[in-house]
Amino acid sequence: MIEVEASPQYALVLHPVLGREGVKHSKLKLEEAALLTEALGVKVRASQSITVREIKASNYFGSGKIEEVSAIIAEHDINLVVINTALAPIQQRNLEEIWNTKVVDRTGLILEIFALRAATKEGRLQVELARLGYERSRLVRTWTHLERQRGGQGFLAGPGETQIESDRRMLADKIGKLQKDLDQVRRTRALQRTKRKRAPERVVALVGYTNAGKSSLFNRLTEGGVLEKDMLFATLDTTHRILPLPSGQNAVMSDTVGFISDLPTDLVDAFRATLEEVKEADLLIHVRDMSDPLSEQHKQDVLQILDSIEAGPNHDQSMIEVLNKVDLVSNEFRASIIGNSKQNQSSFMISCTKNIGLDTLLDGIETELTKSDHVVNVTIQPKDMQVRAWLHQHGIVLDEKILELGECQMRVRLTSVNAGKLHTHNPQVIN
Numbered sequence: 268m269i270e271v272e273a274s275p276q277y278a279l280v281l282h283p284v285l286g287r288e289g290v291k292h293s294k295l296k297l298e299e300a301a302l303l304t305e306a307l308g309v310k311v312r313a314s315q316s317i318t319v320r321e322i323k324a325s326n327y328f329g330s331g332k333i334e335e336v337s338a339i340i341a342e343h344d345i346n347l348v349v350i351n352t353a354l355a356p357i358q359q360r361n362l363e364e365i366w367n368t369k370v371v372d373r374t375g376l377i378l379e380i381f382a383l384r385a386a387t388k389e390g391r392l393q394v395e396l397a398r399l400g401y402e403r404s405r406l407v408r409t410w411t412h413l414e415r416q417r418g419g420q421g422f423l424a425g426p427g428e429t430q431i432e433s434d435r436r437m438l439a440d441k442i443g444k445l446q447k448d449l450d451q452v453r454r455t456r457a458l459q460r461t462k463r464k465r466a467p468e469r470v471v472a473l474v475g476y477t478n479a480g481k482s483s484l485f486n487r488l489t490e491g492g493v494l495e496k497d498m499l500f501a502t503l504d505t506t507h508r509i510l511p512l513p514s515g516q517n518a519v520m521s522d523t524v525g526f527i528s529d530l531p532t533d534l535v536d537a538f539r540a541t542l543e544e545v546k547e548a549d550l551l552i553h554v555r556d557m558s559d560p561l562s563e564q565h566k567q568d569v570l571q572i573l574d575s576i577e578a579g580p581n582h583d584q585s586m587i588e589v590l591n592k593v594d595l596v597s598n599e600f601r602a603s604i605i606g607n608s609k610q611n612q613s614s615f616m617i618s619c620t621k622n623i624g625l626d627t628l629l630d631g632i633e634t635e636l637t638k639s640d641h642v643v644n645v646t647i648q649p650k651d652m653q654v655r656a657w658l659h660q661h662g663i664v665l666d667e668k669i670l671e672l673g674e675c676q677m678r679v680r681l682t683s684v685n686a687g688k689l690h691t692h693n694p695q696v697i698n
């Protein structure tokens with residue numbers, strides 16, 4: 268059998284600089300776009316920031332810039348141009364025609380990466396739904412002038428698939444069916460979540476910008492087994508593992524998809540169910556990459572996304588900040604971080620690779636989780652045994668003894684909400 272090699276993808280990455288974006292900032296954003304492109308398994312042949320004085324409705328760039336880019340495309344055999352902004356469908360299509368290459372904007376790029384990474388059924392359905400939502404606005408697009416370059420179900424796939432999608436009604440049907448499948452998968456997930464909620468273990472969810480080190484921390488603190496890689500969006504699907512706490516008790520930790528600035532709304536919507544988990548966690552751990560020059564801006568991006576899903580400190584959810592990768596920062600910078608974190612008790616400096624600060628962080632997690640807990644001593648009469656079952660379900664039983672007459676004595680750790688419920692509904696059992 269003769270194997271036909273797919274033609275290689277050589278990408279040109281462009282970061283449009285509008286207004287007064289600083290040189291340093293645009294350089295970093297360009298680097299991020301190049302990393303995103305590489306996360307697709309595409310080779311970046313050239314990359315550059317490109318000043319845009321006025322956005323043109325039809326082609327985005329003015330004719331001079333378009334010619335400059337044409338020259339780069341010819342010089343480097345480029346067959347994919349990534350433009351690090353959101354393009355209107357018409358702009359994208361016109362540029363594809365002028366340059367005779369594929370053109371992908373930032374949203375398309377992120378969706379494509381998600382399509383590649385999604386491994387679970389829910390993940391795949393969510394990405395597919397987001398992709399169709401994005402494609403719906405681009406139905407007029409024609410791919411026929413572009414040869415098929417890669418298989419798979421992503422955007423860079425060939426014309427066969429997109430031709431089908433050019434039928435609006437079929438697309439609507441497809442979206443409807445996907446939505447139904449997704450609802451089914453989500454019902455199962457909600458059920459699992461309810462089960463987890465009923466379990467006494469608290470849930471600690473890792474959140475943060477992509478590549479901050481969430482999975483690395485997850486693997487250090489739990490049995491792990493999650494992929495940690497220097498690649499944007501290495502993790503897409505959520506994983507749960509037992510998190511052993513210093514006192515010997517257990518919590519559950521979840522590792523999930525990372526955030527990025529300008530996360531496409533279609534994607535945030537599609538991943539709402541995954542993000543629900545974040546929202547319902549007892550504690551969030553915001554992992555930050557302190558070696559990243561845009562760390563502060565990424566922090567703001569993460570807080571904003573959390574806000575948009577009604578999670579995080581602005582929504583009464585406890586959160587710890589973890590300053591990761593301190594092994595990579597200068598001594599001066601580290602000293603300044605220490606200075607700042609002294610003022611902020613819920614901030615921990617760590618390095619996953621050098622094993623720095625992990626024990627202190629674990630203590631901090633336990634303290635935060637049990638901060639508002641109440642330890643209650645109870646004696647339950649045989650007629651009240653349903654209270655015993657409730658306590659086992661909702662609390663952490665620290666000690667339990669059955670007395671001769673069948674009474675049950677217990678010492679139980681309860682969240683303040685559950686302690687309140689016990690006081691209201693079964694005050695007779697409290698010693």
Ligand SMILES: Nc1nc2c(ncn2[C@@H]2O[C@H](COP(=O)(O)OP(=O)(O)OP(=O)(O)O)[C@@H](O)[C@H]2O)c(=O)[nH]1
Nearest residue numbers: 477478479480481482483496497500501502525619
């Ligand atoms: N030097 C250094 N590298 C680290 C540290 N923690 C994580 N890394 C590296 O950073 C890269 C990204 O780590 P991950 O744990 O995959 O990051 P993530 O936040 O899960 O990223 P996504 O799943 O892609 O959102 C990997 O190459 C890690 O080895 C650290 O403390 N120091």
Ligand SMILES: [Mg+2]
Nearest residue numbers: 481482501502
């Ligand atoms: Mg990860």
